[in-house]
Amino acid sequence: MQIADKGRIGIKMLYSSLLLVHILGLLVVVYGDGGLVNSSQLEMFVDEIPDMPRTKGYDVVHGVPVSKTLKITMFQKYWATQESVHSVIND
Numbered sequence: 001m002q003i004a005d006k007g008r009i010g011i012k013m014l015y016s017s018l019l020l021v022h023i024l025g026l027l028v029v030v031y032g033d034g035g036l037v038n039s040s041q042l043e044m045f046v047d048e049i050p051d052m053p054r055t056k057g058y059d060v061v062h063g064v065p066v067s068k069t070l071k072i073t074m075f076q077k078y079w080a081t082q083e084s085v086h087s088v089i090n091d
Contacts, residue, residue: 058065
């Protein structure tokens with residue numbers, strides 16, 4: 001028997017064993033209990049809703065709501081470019 005034939009036999013055995021393991025896994029999933037719990041047995045609960053800050057986009061002027069300008073910003077972020085990193089390393 002040549003070396004190439006031995007390799008092919010090994011690959012065929014590997015594929016057949018993987019197929020067998022896959023079939024056994026499917027049988028366990030289909031026919032096994034799976035540890036599932038009936039949903040009627042679960043305890044019911046509700047999480048508290050956190051008190052979130054509200055941003056009002058309007059003002060009340062003389063009893064009439066008037067839209068106001070909102071300024072939405074981010075923190076100042078300094079980005080390091082590749083050039084600035086190389087200049088620090090080379091100095």
